[in-house]
Amino acid sequence: MAMKPECAVVIGMGQLGRVFSAALLANGNAVIPVLRDSDMQALAGIFPEPVLVLVATGEAELHPVLEAIPQVWRDRLGLLQNELLPRDWQRHGISDPTVIPVWFEKKQGSDVKPLLPTPVYGPASELVLSSMSRVGIPGRPLDSAEQLTFELVLKNLYILTINIAGLRVGGDVDTLWTRHREFAEAVFDEILAIQEALTGGRFSRAALLAGMDAAIAGDPQHQCTGRSAPVRLRRALEHADALGLATPLLRDLARLHG
Structure with missing residues (x-):
């Protein structure tokens, strides 16, 4: 008799939820989708031991979803949101999720475009x-929670720097990073100060800049800013206010573009 495939739960069927669902299916796993109107408690009663419960919602939905996660799923969580830091899952009493700082783009009607593994x-x-790997997306394992925090900070710096600096200069990331480098690094430094205060850590600026260089080289025509940029700027300033950080450049940008 053939064995039943192990199931994985995917919460949220946006672009990333669909990509990871396809990847899990290609790996031989059954996928249980959770939509906005799904009853998670009922599903957890039917599928109490999935190999993974991947929360593939946007940043704004993350905390309400984590508050509502059924108890039997709490030690099986996977997270992939932008602007994610350990404090985001720790505040819900979640200690050891699987975390995926995603470095690929997926837009409606287009193929997956990796920037970095x-x-x-x-x-x-x-x-x-x-x-x-089954669907051609490059990845790499991390060896420690400290490495994970560095990678999360790097991804946050990339997203926030290009979005927020892009409010002033527009265009693509290569133009921002080559023609407006002094301004971009000034934005980068204020965001880094916020990230270090949020994590309680100190990170190598040189290593983070090298990571920025690599990500920008991975997709130099990537557009800097979009509809979410003003929201990201406001969120960054909320953190700065709570942490008592000056961030004068971010505040100037908010006055002009917030």
Whole structure:
């Protein structure tokens, strides 16, 4: 008798939710989708032991979803949101999720476009990496929680720097990074100060800048800013206010573009 495939739960069926669902299916796993109107408690009663519960919602929905996660799923979580830091899952009493700082783009009607190999850390990292490889998405394992925090900070710096600096200069990331480098690094430094205060850590500026260089080289025509940029700027300033950080450049940008 053939064995039933192990199931994975995917919460949110946006672009990333669909990509990871396809990857998990290609890996031989059954996928249980959770939509906005799904009853998670009922689904957890039917599927109490999935190999992974991947929260593939946007940043704004993350905390309400984590508050509502059924108890039997809490030690099986995977997270992939932008602007994610350990404090985001720790505030919900979640200690060891699988975390995926995604370094690929997926737009409606287009193929997946990797910028860098996507790092993965946590209990289900082998499953995630195997699944991504099945659909041609490069990935790499991380060895420690400290490495994960660095990778999360790097991804946050990339997203926030290009979005927020892009409010002033527009265009693509290569133009920002080559023609407006002094301004871009000034934005980068204020965001880094916020990230270090949020994590309580200190990170190598040189290593983070090298990571920025690599990400920008991975997709130099990537557009800097979009509809989410003003929201990201406001969120950054909320953190700065709570942390008592000056961030004068970000405040000037908010006055002009917020």
